[in-house]
Amino acid sequence: xxxxxxxxxxxxxxxxxxxxxxxxxxxxxxxxxxxxxxxxxxxxxxxxxxxxxxxxxxxxxxxxxxxxxxxxxxxxxxxxxxxxxxxxxxxxx
Numbered sequence: 122x123x124x125x126x127x128x129x130x131x132x133x134x135x136x137x138x139x140x141x142x143x144x145x146x147x148x149x150x151x152x153x154x155x156x157x158x159x160x161x162x163x164x165x166x167x168x169x170x171x172x173x174x175x176x177x178x179x180x181x182x183x184x185x186x187x188x189x190x191x192x193x194x195x196x197x198x199x200x201x202x203x204x205x206x207x208x209x210x211x212x213x214x
Contacts, residue, residue: 160199
């Protein structure tokens with residue numbers, strides 16, 4: 122199977138998708154990569170992108186920021202990269 126975005130291959134997920142959906146292995150790998158990319162977008166980049174999209178649709182800043190704030194409560198974001206020291210501080214304070 123195809124590796125996804127240089128990360129682990131997600132072969133089990135790709136196999137599952139090809140078994141349960143009318144997708145080829147290549148198409149399933151593309152879907153997995155797209156979904157991972159979607160959820161890997163950092164919050165600041167998401168805010169800028171959504172603001173631009175909402176402004177292009179004619180929303181005022183007030184309405185755009187209200188909508189973005191509501192969306193942020195429902196969205197998952199990639200964790201920031203943490204050093205070993207930062208990880209230790211999380212655990213031990």
